[in-house]
Amino acid sequence: MTLCGQICLRVAAVVALLGLPGAAAEATTIDLSANLSGTLNGAVFAQFDPFNGAGAGSGNIDAFVRYDGPGPPSDIKRGYNVDVASQTDFQYDELWGQFTHSLLLSAVPVVQYEGTAYREFIFDINETGGAGSVLSLDKVEVFLADAGDLVGHGGFAGGTTSLIYNMDAGDPTNFVLLDGDISGSGSGKFDMLLLVPEAFFAGADPSLDYVILYSQVGAEGGLLGNDDGFNEWGVSMNGGVIPEPGTFSLLAIGLVSLAVSRRRAR
Numbered sequence: 001m002t003l004c005g006q007i008c009l010r011v012a013a014v015v016a017l018l019g020l021p022g023a024a025a026e027a028t029t030i031d032l033s034a035n036l037s038g039t040l041n042g043a044v045f046a047q048f049d050p051f052n053g054a055g056a057g058s059g060n061i062d063a064f065v066r067y068d069g070p071g072p073p074s075d076i077k078r079g080y081n082v083d084v085a086s087q088t089d090f091q092y093d094e095l096w097g098q099f100t101h102s103l104l105l106s107a108v109p110v111v112q113y114e115g116t117a118y119r120e121f122i123f124d125i126n127e128t129g130g131a132g133s134v135l136s137l138d139k140v141e142v143f144l145a146d147a148g149d150l151v152g153h154g155g156f157a158g159g160t161t162s163l164i165y166n167m168d169a170g171d172p173t174n175f176v177l178l179d180g181d182i183s184g185s186g187s188g189k190f191d192m193l194l195l196v197p198e199a200f201f202a203g204a205d206p207s208l209d210y211v212i213l214y215s216q217v218g219a220e221g222g223l224l225g226n227d228d229g230f231n232e233w234g235v236s237m238n239g240g241v242i243p244e245p246g247t248f249s250l251l252a253i254g255l256v257s258l259a260v261s262r263r264r265a266r
Contacts, residue, residue, distance in 0.1 A: 033179035044195040061234040064103045067093040068230035075225025078216035083149040102148025106206035109240035118195035126229040127180035136220035137176040140167040143212040
């Protein structure tokens with residue numbers, strides 16, 4: 001079944017898995033500079049270099065969105081993957097070229113983790129070393145769409161979209177703290193796995209439905225601002241990169257979440 005006929009099924013799956021309370025929840029910070037992983041609204045955010053510091057070149061990773069560039073304030077960057085004709089057609093800080101493009105759901109690997117099936121995404125924050133290696137990941141939204149060229153985050157025009165995951169559901173001040181020094185500073189060394197439950201994609205047609213992933217970094221400012229190069233999301237071209245149990249300490253010790261009550265004006 002295609003996207004347009006399955007929105008209700010996906011919404012039901014998301015509500016069931018998230019279990020969102022009626023009242024506003026406390027803000028959550030997942031600190032991946034000090035913890036291996038954390039969960040937020042049903043998705044897993046894991047501190048992980050999938051290639052053990054060796055890099056993630058062509059043949060391993062399909063990078064589907066890069067973003068960087070000026071904008072008020074300058075340390076906040078955001079973007080999403082879409083097919084456009086030129087740089088000026090982008091909405092935010094996306095970079096035009098082969099590393100920003102539409103993504104069919106069939107291209108996103110399904111992996112098994114702790115007995116649950118997830119769709120796996122990989123994030124490279126491209127921060128320099130030392131004190132400037134940290135960055136806040138402030139927003140992640142995953143949509144399903146019936147076309148790969150829809151522009152207009154906040155109300156995509158020209159097609160049908162369905163929001164199936166929102167990191168900030170329940171509180172817009174949630175964020176993930178990342179540290180580029182863990183996998184090695186600079187580009188080409190991916191820093192984080194994002195695992196979104198496969199159940200959230202219930203009813204989608206992987207060969208017809210597209211995934212749009214929107215994210216924002218740097219809103220915490222200061223050392224957590226985006227002060228270096230481009231940020232990049234990709235997917236493995238080798239069917240997923242989570243190793244077998246016993247080869248990765250995260251699988252042995254389970255998930256560790258650091259929940260910190262924090263309110264801030266953004």
